Amino acid sequence: MYVEMRQINKSFDGFQASKDVNFGVEKGHLAALLGPSGSGKTTILRMIAGLDKPDSGDIMINGVRVNEIPGSKRGIGFVFQDYALFRYMTVADNIAFGLEVQKKSKGEIKSRVGELLELVSMQDLGKRYPHQLSGGQRQRVAFARALAPDPQLLLLDEPFAAIDAKVRRELRTWLKEMIGRVGVTSIFVTHDQEEAVEVADTVIITNHGKIEQVGTPEDICRRPATEFVTDFIDAKRLEVMMAGREG
């Protein structure tokens, strides 16, 4: 397992947001954290990222316990729903940001930014500012910015929540392909079960701070582990989608 959460508990002012959370994500896999609003998805992501500290339990990345390692040293890239781009920086400068922090040379930065612009098919848009882009283009820049420092783990918190349904569907297919191409282990938060089933290798279902089930999309549709999963998952609708994905 590349990432492992072992017996994680986390409370905020007496409210338990994570309860005995256990799961693992294999190297190179794309996992979806799926669950209702308030079920603790963002809390899990923030702890992996080092933005919050668990009260107990171990967070393992690549076999190393990282609880005491600052987020900036964990080799993680982020894409958040409202993690806005820097408004007064061009697309290219946004993508370069993490490389500047790492004090890479000018030449290195230029060539890496070029590579990433190409990866997200925005070669001609490097000089634009965020307000001159569509929502989907902005999220592609956010994705390129997160990947620039070559993270080993990519965390995405509802990256497409603010984008309309049609573009969103295109973007998630695009994202899956990109992540596959780059080969980066990724954890993706969503409360949209179609999105989870369509993109993820592993689906992790959260409810009231607990993990209800960890399985493949097929597992959660055909072999729901708990009553909650049975009620929560619209198996009929998802079967139709999976048939499309397989075919």
Ligand SMILES: Nc1ncnc2c1ncn2[C@@H]1O[C@H](COP(=O)(O)OP(=O)(O)OP(=O)(O)O)[C@@H](O)[C@H]1O
């Ligand atoms: N900093 C905090 N202080 C107090 N309570 C918090 C804090 N962060 C999260 N919580 C609480 O923990 C619970 C889980 O929150 P979390 O943000 O992880 O949910 P979520 O599954 O990401 O929900 P959504 O789908 O709405 O984003 C919620 O009840 C929330 O109010």
Ligand SMILES: [Mg+2]
């Ligand atoms: Mg959230």
